[in-house]
Amino acid sequence: MRLLSILLLTFLYFRGLAQEPAKLAVIVAISKYAPNSGWNDLNSGNDIPLIKEALIRQGFTAENILIVKDKEATKQGVLSAIQKQLIDKAKPGDVCVFHFSGHGEQVYDNNGDEADGYDEELVTYDAPMEYQPGVEKHLRDDEFGLKLEEVRKKLGDNGNLLVIVDACHSG
Numbered sequence: 001m002r003l004l005s006i007l008l009l010t011f012l013y014f015r016g017l018a019q020e021p022a023k024l025a026v027i028v029a030i031s032k033y034a035p036n037s038g039w040n041d042l043n044s045g046n047d048i049p050l051i052k053e054a055l056i057r058q059g060f061t062a063e064n065i066l067i068v069k070d071k072e073a074t075k076q077g078v079l080s081a082i083q084k085q086l087i088d089k090a091k092p093g094d095v096c097v098f099h100f101s102g103h104g105e106q107v108y109d110n111n112g113d114e115a116d117g118y119d120e121e122l123v124t125y126d127a128p129m130e131y132q133p134g135v136e137k138h139l140r141d142d143e144f145g146l147k148l149e150e151v152r153k154k155l156g157d158n159g160n161l162l163v164i165v166d167a168c169h170s171g
Contacts, residue, residue: 038129092156104167
């Protein structure tokens with residue numbers, strides 16, 4: 001009987017160590033841009049239920065899917081969502097998904113790291129259509145890449161990060 005108890009406790013201990021990885025997601029969809037931004041409206045909001053359902057079919061729970069849309073999807077809102085949902089919650093071996101639906105654009109490279117002289121960027125809710133130096137409301141590839149690198153470091157070698165970007169003119 002004692003041997004059976006030890007085996008059962010050992011099994012339960014190792015079963016607890018081999019838990020399924022957490023599955024975390026951020027869905028950003030901008031359909032209606034700020035009226036003074038100059039950007040036309042899109043149908044990105046239609047992507048939310050489709051992407052959410054696809055994630056749930058892959059084992060994500062509704063509680064682990066953060067949706068950021070329209071007015072919430074400012075540059076700071078998107079960066080905060082990545083921080084709060086993916087970086088802060090992720091552990092080594094987890095699975096993270098980031099999905100963006102909205103406008104994209106290219107602007108002049110501001111730090112000389114692009115061979116073509118242009119940065120690609122995600123157009124956030126209140127980013128102006130006409131680029132204005134010093135008004136950084138767009139999410140440039142450099143800054144976005146640094147945030148994604150933070151996620152990758154948290155996930156470690158065995159974790160997975162999937163990034164989906166549906167944005168015209170973003171390169």
